[in-house]
Amino acid sequence: EGQDIFEEVLEMLSYLTYYGTGISERLWALWPQIEAAVNEWAVDYWENILVPLDNYISKDTERFLSCAAPDYRTSLFGMVRGALTGEGYGERDVVPAAKLLEVVLQNCRGRVDAWVGPYLQLAVGKLQSATNRTLKDTLVLVVANALYYNATLALGVLAQMGCVGSFFSAWFAAIFATKKSGKPKHFRRQHDKKVCVLGLVSLLAVPEEALPAEVKAGLPQVQAGVMRLLLALKEQQAEAEELAKEEDDEEDDEEEEDGDIEDEEEDDDEVIRAARRGARDLLGDGDSEGEDSDDEFTDDEEVHTPIDPVDPYVFFADALSGLQQHMPARYQQLLSACDAGTQAALAGMMAYAAELRSKPQKETG
DSSP states (O other): OOGGGHHHHHHHHHHHHHHSSSOOHHHHTTHHHHHHHHHHTOGGGHHHHHHHHHHHHHHSHHHHHHOOSSOHHHHHHHHHHHHHHSTTOOTGGGHHHHHHHHHHHHHTTTTOHHHHHHHHHHHHHHHTTOOOHHHHHHHHHHHHHHHHHOHHHHHHHHHHHTOHHHHHHHHHHHHHOBOTTSSBSSOOSHHHHHHHHHHHHHHTTSOGGGSOHHHHHTHHHHHHHHHHHHHHHHHHHHHHHHHHHHHHHHHHHHHHHHOSOOOHHHHHHHHHHHHHHHHHHHHOSOOOTTOOOOTTOOOGGGSOOTTTTOOHHHHHHHHHHHHHHHOHHHHHHHHHTOOHHHHHHHHHHHHHHHHHHHSOOOOOO
């Protein structure tokens, strides 16, 4: 019952939970109904479900964390686990479910320690059988978010699972994989690269006693992966800025031709477009496996996340400065593993971070 209008209800709920001044009891009362639908028949609607659930968590984090009846944390995990472990679900269809784990780890940083283990077990477990590129990237990003959330805690869970070496090998292989055009094959959005950087950089300051042997030996590779991601991100940001400038110029030309014609219908259309952009950007690019498309140019700026104020270049530079001061032996290990070209690139990245730090802070994708 109601299946025929479920998509429209979710779209309206997305507007109400995002644009409203707060999330009312009546709106929160819809959560259990969404859960029931997901568990019974609505797995094909995850793309529509992601945005309102994200809004619940990000706009009313205290309610999400503190309410015991219903227990939203357990409810959410049950829905995501059902999507990722259930039989007969298309891998692309459940990508939005996995993205909800990122939403929780970013919005509830330091407050959901008990869920880090279950999240990682679910994500890494699914990663072992996943074949869809978008889903695999999303599951890796769950681990990256967990490392940024608490690297020591996340590494402990991965060590208990016995998958430290295999996971990081797969991650680095994905970071360095390229398409025919030479562009990255994985982590194509700016947001994805940034999350990878935050997760990897968080490893650098993990205390010696908490660092698994595989990671300890691979720290130079961690640094190389970070450099690779940051250089690709810098290039992508420059291309996106140029594209935005061209689009602005085109819009200015169109406005001059069309005049200032506005009406209520156009305003309504803009609200609808904004909400749909939000859904598209949360989901990332479509699954273009094997295609050399420009799907990395999704509108990252349309979606705001708790990591927006964190500049990845500055985060990396600060981590290296911290190592130099507090862990000089580890800092030397990283430096000695760099050839002359890498050291020059590293110096350039540090200078770029210093330049960014001196500028007025702005949101980054």
